[in-house]
Amino acid sequence: MDVSEILAAHVAKQKLITVEKDIPLEIDAGFLTVTDLNPGDAESYDESLEEYLLSTARDGVQALVSSLFALPITSSADGPLARLPSPTTQLPRAKPLPKPKPLTKWEKFAKAKGIQKQRKDKKVWDEEKQEWVDRWGWKGANKREETQWLSEVPANADADYDPAKIARGARKEKMAKNERQHQQNLVRAQAANMNSSTSDRFEHKKGIDRTLATARTSTASMGRFDRTLDGEKRLKGLKRKFSAAEVSATAEKSQNLAILKNLDREPIMKKAKSSKEAGGDVLNIRKAIRSYECEDEKGEKMIFISVVLA
Amino acid sequence: MLRTIKPKNARSKRVLQAREPKEVEDPRTAIFVKGTHSGEKVTGVMKELMALKRPNAISFSKKNAVRPFEDASSLEFWAQKNDASLFVVGQTTKKRPDGMVLVRMYDNRVLDMCELGVENWVSMNELKTPKATPGHKPLMHFASELFDTHPRFIQLKSMLMDFFSGEVLDSICLAGLEHVISVSLAPTPASMNSTADNLQGSASKASEGAESSLPKVHVRAYTIRLLASGTRTPRVELTPMGPSLDLVLRRNTEPDPEILKQAMKRPKLRKQDVEKGLGKKRKNIEVDEMGDVRGRIHVAKQDLGRLQTRKMKGLKGGQEESDDSDDESGDEEAAQSRRRKRRKGE
Numbered sequence: 001m002d003v004s005e006i007l008a009a010h011v012a013k014q015k016l017i018t019v020e021k022d023i024p025l026e027i028d029a030g031f032l033t034v035t036d037l038n039p040g041d042a043e044s045y046d047e048s049l050e051e052y053l054l055s056t057a058r059d060g061v062q063a064l065v066s067s068l069f070a071l072p073i074t075s076s077a078d079g080p081l082a083r084l085p086s087p088t089t090q091l092p093r094a095k096p097l098p099k100p101k102p103l104t105k106w107e108k109f110a111k112a113k114g115i116q117k118q119r120k121d122k123k124v125w126d127e128e129k130q131e132w133v134d135r136w137g138w139k140g141a142n143k144r145e146e147t148q149w150l151s152e153v154p155a156n157a158d159a160d161y162d163p164a165k166i167a168r169g170a171r172k173e174k175m176a177k178n179e180r181q182h183q184q185n186l187v188r189a190q191a192a193n194m195n196s197s198t199s200d201r202f203e204h205k206k207g208i209d210r211t212l213a214t215a216r217t218s219t220a221s222m223g224r225f226d227r228t229l230d231g232e233k234r235l236k237g238l239k240r241k242f243s244a245a246e247v248s249a250t251a252e253k254s255q256n257l258a259i260l261k262n263l264d265r266e267p268i269m270k271k272a273k274s275s276k277e278a279g280g281d282v283l284n285i286r287k288a289i290r291s292y293e294c295e296d297e298k299g300e301k302m303i304f305i306s307v308v309l310a
Numbered sequence: 311m312l313r314t315i316k317p318k319n320a321r322s323k324r325v326l327q328a329r330e331p332k333e334v335e336d337p338r339t340a341i342f343v344k345g346t347h348s349g350e351k352v353t354g355v356m357k358e359l360m361a362l363k364r365p366n367a368i369s370f371s372k373k374n375a376v377r378p379f380e381d382a383s384s385l386e387f388w389a390q391k392n393d394a395s396l397f398v399v400g401q402t403t404k405k406r407p408d409g410m411v412l413v414r415m416y417d418n419r420v421l422d423m424c425e426l427g428v429e430n431w432v433s434m435n436e437l438k439t440p441k442a443t444p445g446h447k448p449l450m451h452f453a454s455e456l457f458d459t460h461p462r463f464i465q466l467k468s469m470l471m472d473f474f475s476g477e478v479l480d481s482i483c484l485a486g487l488e489h490v491i492s493v494s495l496a497p498t499p500a501s502m503n504s505t506a507d508n509l510q511g512s513a514s515k516a517s518e519g520a521e522s523s524l525p526k527v528h529v530r531a532y533t534i535r536l537l538a539s540g541t542r543t544p545r546v547e548l549t550p551m552g553p554s555l556d557l558v559l560r561r562n563t564e565p566d567p568e569i570l571k572q573a574m575k576r577p578k579l580r581k582q583d584v585e586k587g588l589g590k591k592r593k594n595i596e597v598d599e600m601g602d603v604r605g606r607i608h609v610a611k612q613d614l615g616r617l618q619t620r621k622m623k624g625l626k627g628g629q630e631e632s633d634d635s636d637d638e639s640g641d642e643e644a645a646q647s648r649r650r651k652r653r654k655g656e
Contacts, residue, residue, distance in 0.1 A: 013540040023455075031475050032482070035467075036453035040497035053530055054548055057492035060451040061534060062546040068484065069543045079485035091472050092565070092573035094338050094395035095331040096417050 019063045027067045030087025034064040102189040105181070142171060329393045333577040337477040339366045339394040345401030346375050351408045352400035355428050358553035359398060362491070362531065363473065364444045368392055377401075378411045379561055382420040390418045396473060406560060412469050416565075416573040424462075424469055425560035429526070434552035440533055441551055442489035448474050449487060449534070454495035454525070460502075462524065462559055463495065470529075489533050489551055496525035529555040 019025065026035040036056060044052045071082040103111065110117070123132040124141050134140045145151065145167035153161055213235060216223035222238050247255075317323035340363050342356045360367045376384050378399050385397055397413035408428040414421045434441065442448070450471060456463040474491055501523055533551045536544035565573070594606040 016545045017539050017541060017543045026458075030478065031450065031471060032447060032487075033450040033452070033471060033475065035457055036451070037455045037458050038453075039455050040453070040495065042497040045497050049528070050550070053492065053494050053528055054532070054550070056453045056494060057451050057490060057530065057532060058546060058548050060453060060492070061449060061490050061532075061548060064449055064451070065487065065534075065536070065546050066543045068482070068487070073484070074481070076483070078483050080483070081481045082484050083481045084479050087478060089468075089471065090574060090576075091468060091476055092414070092416055092421060092570060093575070094335055094416065096572060097575055097577055098331045098333060 017062060017066055019059045019066075021059070025060060025063045027064055028088045029064075029067055029071065030084050031089055031091075032064065032068075032084075033089065034060045036060045102192050104185040105188070146171070334478055335476075337366050338396045338472060339368060339392065340396035340398060340473065341368045341370060341388055341392060341394045343370045343376060343388075343397060343399045344373050345377075345399055346373055347402050348373075348400035349402040349408055351428050351431060352402055352410060354433060355410065355431050355553065355555060356398055356400050358431075358434055361434065361444065362448070362553075368394060378413050378420070378423055379425075379563065382413070382423075385413055385415070385420060386418055389415045409560060410557075412473070414469055414472060416569055419569070420563075421569060421573060422465060422469070422563055422565040424466060424562040426527070427558040427560050428555060429558060430554075430556040432552055432554040434531075437550050437552040437554075439549050439551055442531075442533055446486055446488045447477075447479070447482065448531075449490040450475055451490055451492040452494075453492070454498070456495055456498060456502075456525070460524075461564070462562060465562065465564070466527070466559065467493070487534055487536070489531055490548065492528075492530045492532060494528045494530070496528070498525060499523060524559045527555075527557040527559065529553075529557060 021036070021038050023037045026037060028034070036059070040056075041052065068082050071084065073080045073082050075081070109115075120135065122135055124135050125131075126133045126141065136142045146164045151163040153163060216226060216235060217238060219226070220240075222240055223235070228234075315322070315326065317326050340360075342360050344353065344356070348356070356369075360369055370388075374384065376399055378385060378397070385399075388397075389395060395415040395418075397411070397415070399411040399413065400409070401411070402408050406425070406427065410426045410428060412424045412426065414423075452467055454463065457467045458464070470491075470493055502525075531551045531553060532548035535547040535549065537547055539545040596604050598604050
């Protein structure tokens with residue numbers, strides 16, 4: 001059997017789809033681009049421009065299409081899909097890279113502690129209704145205590161004790177707390193974000209105003225006879241308040257105890273500083289050790305401290 | 311500067327979110343702006359370029375007094391307003407007839423500009439040949455050694471690639487390869503070959519003489535025909551589609567190296583993200599444990615009022631009957647009153 005004919009036919013077929021150039025074509029399949037770095041042929045350019053352009057373009061496109069058809073192909077409803085490699089040409093971006101989102105306080109803590117996020121299902125099984133209900137929202141499971149027809153009442157409850165009202169209050173309180181924490185997180189994120197001097201100056205100015213207001217109200221006359229500067233605004237809503245000359249013994253005792261307690265306490269500024277030194281803003285190690293001391297005996301305490309130091 | 315908008319509803323929030331920077335970017339949107347005088351030629355060319363760029367193209371129909379090389383503040387404003395990062399500004403003057411300025415933006419600021427003069431052009435409509443479907447990705451073909459060596463042409467190539475195919479795709483439908491945009495240069499003049507060593511110097515000079523010596527740029531668009539070749543790879547035939555442009559390079563501004571460095575920053579994509587659609591957020595699509603792709607679709611609320619139930623004579627509306635004829639409806643009324651009477655009797 002003579003194979004040479006078959007081989008010749010194969011070579012002839014290959015010839016149609018291969019492109020021979022002095023400098024091989026640069027193909028960037030990711031951007032579907034081919035670059036032909038061969039110098040142009042001035043003669044054929046002058047002779048017939050359109051034909052010359054068409055022939056160079058055909059050669060380039062043939063090479064590009066060959067490389068595209070050689071890519072790994074998956075089939076789809078619209079036809080074969082070629083999986084493109086990532087582009088080799090570097091083009092400038094239109095917008096800067098997205099900034100990472102600042103972590104919330106909880107996320108920071110969870111990261112430090114290695115707490116994994118656990119996704120809760122949105123629906124929970126309701127035994128009574130025998131169906132899946134939303135965990136929260138309209139007819140949510142978190143409102144069960146407010147809507148149930150029978151609820152427990154403590155023995156010493158008031159006459160107007162309303163369990164539904166109390167459950168609702170607790171739920172609303174939780175929502176408010178969450179919102180408050182959310183706002184605090186936003187403020188923290190903004191503070192971390194803003195390096196501009198304008199906001200710092202604004203904050204500084206506000207702090208000065210606050211100090212001034214405190215200073216002015218610290219005299220017995222609440223600053224009424226102080227010298228004022230031009231353009232200084234009068235503080236509004238200030239009134240002297242006198243405590244009653246005669247108070248009950250218990251009230252007096254509690255007042256004095258409160259003062260004594262404050263005297264004993266560490267100043268706020270100092271406290272904040274020391275807690276920062278103790279190890280990051282996430283975990284207060286001093287506090288952790290203190291709480292540990294309370295719980296356990298001496299021997300274990302020593303072990304724990306050595307762990308912390310290591 | 312535009313004021314920063316705080317979204318008031320979910321829809322505007324979504325729109326603003328879509329405009330936020332992404333790791334893998336969407337194709338650039340181009341705005342086509344006419345200057346104070348843009349001749350017939352430039353208007354036509356811009357229209358055709360817009361047809362190729364569609365759907366990522368916005369046309370400004372009114373004339374605008376913009377001079378990108380002197381003051382780019384309007385461009386920056388429009389870029390922010392329209393979330394666009396490419397401009398084609400058409401302007402014809404006595405000194406620079408039939409000029410088109412390609413402007414590329416980064417972070418709503420001008421990155422670089424390149425002015426092209428249109429010498430000859432053939433419209434898409436003049437060539438009675440098949441056209442490509444709008445919105446299909448074109449192939450790009452560049453032919454000249456200057457695209458690798460000369461800074462002006464390196465910039466031009468980068469800009470045209472950004473203009474026509476700047477989007478990073480993970481796969482492409484091979485049946486959808488319909489057209490190619492070919493950018494070829496005239497053969498390099500001998501003067502440029504001899505001064506190949508000090509190209510940088512000649513480019514930075516940017517004198518009129520140096521610009522006139524740059525070879526012409528021929529932009530052609532062809533449709534592709536894939537013919538069976540007996541092997542897996544088809545044989546390619548090209549047909550001129552139009553527009554055909556013969557351009558000359560004029561003024562340009564190079565990108566500021568500091569800004570360019572920022573613009574060239576690449577995101578660190580994890581392999582997993584690359585597999586999951588290149589860091590783009592894919593909604594309602596997930597891969598289950600068996601490795602099957604599952605999608606969720608939203609079905610609008612069904613209008614039960616239009617539901618066709620079983621047809622019965624008694625359920626027919628009164629209007630249809632009255633349409634037939636007057637005397638029939640009279641009969642109907644009589645029959646109904648009779649029925650009522652009967653019921654009363656019961």
